[in-house]
Amino acid sequence: MSRKPFRIVLISPKGPLYRHRGGIFRKSLRYMPLTLPTLAALVPEELHAEVVCIDEGIHDVDLDIQADLIGLTVITGTATRAYELAAHFRKRGIAVVLGGPHVTLVPDDAQPHADSIVIGYAEDEWPQLLYDFVQGRMKSRYIQSPSLDLSDRPLPDRNLLPRRRFLTPHVFEATRGCIHNCSFCVVPSAWGRKPLQKPVDEIVADIARQRARQAIFVDLNLIADRQYARRLFTALIPLRIQWYGLATTLLCHDLPLLDLAAESGCRGLLMGLESISDKNLSQNHKRFNEPETYRAVVERLHERNIALQGCFVFGLDDDKPEVFERTARLAVEIKIDLPRFAIVTPFPGTELYRRLEAQGRILTRNWELYDGQHVVFQPANMSVDELQQGNEAAWKHAYSWGSFARRLRSTAAPWHVALITNLGYRHYARHLDRFYNCDWMITPKLFPHRPAEWNTENQADMVADPALLPVMPAESPTQLAAPEIKTQSQ
Numbered sequence: 001m002s003r004k005p006f007r008i009v010l011i012s013p014k015g016p017l018y019r020h021r022g023g024i025f026r027k028s029l030r031y032m033p034l035t036l037p038t039l040a041a042l043v044p045e046e047l048h049a050e051v052v053c054i055d056e057g058i059h060d061v062d063l064d065i066q067a068d069l070i071g072l073t074v075i076t077g078t079a080t081r082a083y084e085l086a087a088h089f090r091k092r093g094i095a096v097v098l099g100g101p102h103v104t105l106v107p108d109d110a111q112p113h114a115d116s117i118v119i120g121y122a123e124d125e126w127p128q129l130l131y132d133f134v135q136g137r138m139k140s141r142y143i144q145s146p147s148l149d150l151s152d153r154p155l156p157d158r159n160l161l162p163r164r165r166f167l168t169p170h171v172f173e174a175t176r177g178c179i180h181n182c183s184f185c186v187v188p189s190a191w192g193r194k195p196l197q198k199p200v201d202e203i204v205a206d207i208a209r210q211r212a213r214q215a216i217f218v219d220l221n222l223i224a225d226r227q228y229a230r231r232l233f234t235a236l237i238p239l240r241i242q243w244y245g246l247a248t249t250l251l252c253h254d255l256p257l258l259d260l261a262a263e264s265g266c267r268g269l270l271m272g273l274e275s276i277s278d279k280n281l282s283q284n285h286k287r288f289n290e291p292e293t294y295r296a297v298v299e300r301l302h303e304r305n306i307a308l309q310g311c312f313v314f315g316l317d318d319d320k321p322e323v324f325e326r327t328a329r330l331a332v333e334i335k336i337d338l339p340r341f342a343i344v345t346p347f348p349g350t351e352l353y354r355r356l357e358a359q360g361r362i363l364t365r366n367w368e369l370y371d372g373q374h375v376v377f378q379p380a381n382m383s384v385d386e387l388q389q390g391n392e393a394a395w396k397h398a399y400s401w402g403s404f405a406r407r408l409r410s411t412a413a414p415w416h417v418a419l420i421t422n423l424g425y426r427h428y429a430r431h432l433d434r435f436y437n438c439d440w441m442i443t444p445k446l447f448p449h450r451p452a453e454w455n456t457e458n459q460a461d462m463v464a465d466p467a468l469l470p471v472m473p474a475e476s477p478t479q480l481a482a483p484e485i486k487t488q489s490q
Helices: 035-041 076-091 101-105 107-113 125-134 187-191 200-210 226-239 249-253 255-263 278-283 291-303 323-333 351-358 384-398 401-408 415-429
Strands: 007-012 050-055 069-073 095-099 116-119 141-143 214-217 242-246 266-274 307-314 338-343
Touching: 007 035, 035 050, 035 069, 069 076, 069 125, 076 095, 076 101, 076 107, 095 101, 095 107, 095 125, 101 107, 101 116, 101 187, 107 116, 116 125, 125 141, 200 226, 226 255, 249 255, 249 266, 249 291, 255 291, 266 291, 291 307, 291 323, 307 323, 307 384, 323 338, 323 384, 323 401, 338 384, 338 415, 384 415, 401 415
Parallel strands: 007 050, 007 069, 069 095, 095 116, 116 141, 214 242, 242 266, 266 307, 307 338
Antiparallel strands: none
């Protein structure tokens, strides 16, 4: 009689707004995440394990599923759901492992809910945990080694998730981490400020293997190491792909590097502009952003046919009630292709959280509300309602018909792409409670388909799904979850 295979189930839980939700043509607004496919690829072959991956954004979790071990990825906004699932499966006698940014930031919060937790990246610790489990000696806690190296690692097994349920499977990662120390960002608190890099030839080989003509890089800051970025961009040129990613405004102050990015096929970037207040930027360690240069940033990108998703956060201590209109008007005036607004979220473990907690300004520790959409702290210069409503008003102004047309006339994106994506974001702006989502689309082929306003134009709804550029990376691989960066999605 054959022995029953070792069965591992990997689950990416979602909060209530994002659970098993598709677009208007029954396709998810998400690109394929890398975390679960990467973790699956890291399972040692000699264990002869059967691995099942479940993304709760596209599938329901079968509460009666059979497994020997269940791994759950945890970002702060999904911690409550992850803990609920963990309790259910542990009650059934199944061992549960938790990991990811939330676990890395606040391990003591997660530990009571799991048989074991993984702190940090999982390349080395996840295989060791599996060996220990099958030998009956799994430890309660595994901690990433500071000497982690990303070279010569297995490529993500993208076949374990249904490609047809995602906008694209052509998602890649060259680096992890960031050199900066922004107070609201989880990266410096969770993983420090020394970026990790994969060999450029491995990235190129993976893109070629996938036969990708377009690619999304989920790296948090592709230009953190500019010498590495030059090597990567140079190696991408022969592939003749179009790619989309994330960078800081510093790219636009290094014109040779910006030219090389454009030559390598860059057609869209997300940049965290964050605030129009120098004081806010200084207080939160993002002094390299200079609001007076935002117009030049957009112009330099547009000159090279690179579209911009410019992201702003509201609720920093220098923000007053007039900041919403001023910010939204600026986004329109300087012709940002896709402006995006969010409420600053003090993720636990970050410098911002510690500061607000010391001041007695944290209003709730209901992790489901830590999603960039809800106010979870007491703002310094306005009420909670003013911050919540002001964020919605900024969205509606930036995507009013007049603002829409004004930005569209100067877009760097193909006109039909810009039209569809802005229509989608217009619909999104008027239904934030339904469509708060931080994933991306990259071309039309991949489409599956109340505060007072500052104008009186017709606000008829347009039914379309939002996208165009990288919005916020939904996942960064092998954290058993996703990095929470300001407007982190579920």
